[in-house]
Amino acid sequence: MESDIHTRIWEEIGKAKSCLVVSHVRPDGDAVGALLAMGLGLKTLGKQVQMVLCDGVPGSFKHLEGAADVRNKAQGEFDLVISVDASDLRRIGAALDGYRKPDINIDHHVTNDGFGRINHIQPKAVATSEILAEHLGHWGMQITPGMANALITGILADTLGFRTSNMKPQTLRTAADLMEKGADLPEQYAHALLRRPFTAARYWGQGLSSLQKRDRLVWATLTLADRATCSYPGSDDADLINVISSIDDFDIAMIFVEQKNGTVKVSWRSIPGLDVSRVALGFGGGGHPAAAGADIPGTMQDIKEKVLETTYNMWVSWQGSGQS
Ligand SMILES: [Mn+2]
Known part of the structure; x- marks a missing residue:
């Protein structure tokens, strides 16, 4: 074969x-x-x-x-x-x-x-x-x-x-x-x-100032306004997700990046054993068990709420399955 x-x-x-x-x-x-x-x-x-x-x-x-x-x-x-x-x-x-x-x-x-x-x-x-x-x-x-x-x-x-x-x-x-x-x-x-452009480092600063957590989930948001403030030219997260996923004592890291076309780009990172690609797939995205993403139509507030809830519930059921 x-x-x-x-x-x-x-x-x-x-x-x-x-x-x-x-x-x-x-x-x-x-x-x-x-x-x-x-x-x-x-x-x-x-x-x-x-x-x-x-x-x-x-x-x-x-x-x-x-x-x-x-x-x-x-x-x-x-x-x-x-x-x-x-x-x-x-x-x-x-x-x-x-x-x-x-x-x-x-x-x-x-x-x-x-x-x-x-x-x-x-x-x-x-x-x-x-x-x-x-x-x-x-x-x-x-x-x-x-x-x-x-x-x-x-x-x-x-x-x-x-x-x-x-x-x-x-x-x-x-x-x-x-x-x-x-x-x-x-x-x-x-x-x-x-290597990072100066604008990307400033963009990280915007994202990091939005950092939040719930139990073992941590996330940050990057809005169109953040991007304009620091003149960051890309529509991505400038790899900020890799900074956030290096923070101690978390199982899942997420980032929400507002897009000009009315969608929000969501990225997930997880510790081994937790498959975030399944959550991403549920939102029309995809990826790998430990690193996944999705482009979801809707407003930042709406998407954030839905994604956080779904991801949190998955994390809770994963906890319950005794895999931790
Ligand atoms: Mn690849």
């Missing part, structure tokens, strides 16, 4: 002359890393490649090889459409407007609904970039230094620098392998996880 899927992917890539590679809205390091590695890899095979992220490449990843070639919209016709790191079609956003569903769907989200014609989903992988690092060779692509930098970026981003509870020895071996293929680990670590 495993080798069968590799053969199918290898055959599809072999047949195609032109390829469209897409990933999800508000791309993170894994989305960008996997997209670039796949795109650059296909180019080494002489394919015509278009890489599309409807929200573009975030500033912290613009230095990666191929980042300047990423477009906001696809144009033209393609023999093969490949999606990386997106758990469902909606997550791809406008990048596929006017195009068919992906032929190949490569992802590691446990909530991936198998929207591709060929679906290669590995929920145990720490990142889609890890899947690609292990398998691009099986699909006929040699990893260049540019691809290695992209892939190590994806692994670092999704493991927060090898710190998440799903880390396995094999991930470190894969990272070591990528270093041998030319990845600059300290450099990519700094870009993906450490």
Whole structure:
């Protein structure tokens, strides 16, 4: 079964002359890393490649090889459409407007609904970039230094620098392998996880001043007004969720980010054993057991109330099930 899927992917890539590679809205390091590695890899095979992220490449990843070639919209016709790191079609956003569903769907989200014609989903992988690092060779692509930098970026981003509870020895071996293929680990670590724009640090300040708790749940909010106050250009949380989830003595951390389109972007982080992807799925989102998210239509106050209640009830029932 495993080798069968590799053969199918290898055959599809072999047949195609032109390829469209897409990933999800508000791309993170894994989305960008996997997209670039796949795109650059296909180019080494002489394919015509278009890489599309409807929200573009975030500033912290613009230095990666191929980042300047990423477009906001696809144009033209393609023999093969490949999606990386997106758990469902909606997550791809406008990048596929006017195009068919992906032929190949490569992802590691446990909530991936198998929207591709060929679906290669590995929920145990720490990142889609890890899947690609292990398998691009099986699909006929040699990893260049540019691809290695992209892939190590994806692994670092999704493991927060090898710190998440799903880390396995094999991930470190894969990272070591990528270093041998030319990845600059300290450099990519700094870009993906450490460096922040001044506006992001001020934005964190706004969020941190809203910090609240109930039992072992902690959360913060970021409003459109907060964003305007510190001129933060993004529509995300500037990774503030990672700061909040490092606070001692909490089981679940949440952040609520008000969006211009009348939705609230909610992110959850939880300790091992507590599956917040189920709550996210209930609100139309998805993700991983320990890190999930959802874009929910409604006002900040409404969404906050509903999400806090549902999450709190899940936490209470988890407590009751004796898993703590
Ligand atoms: Mn990922």
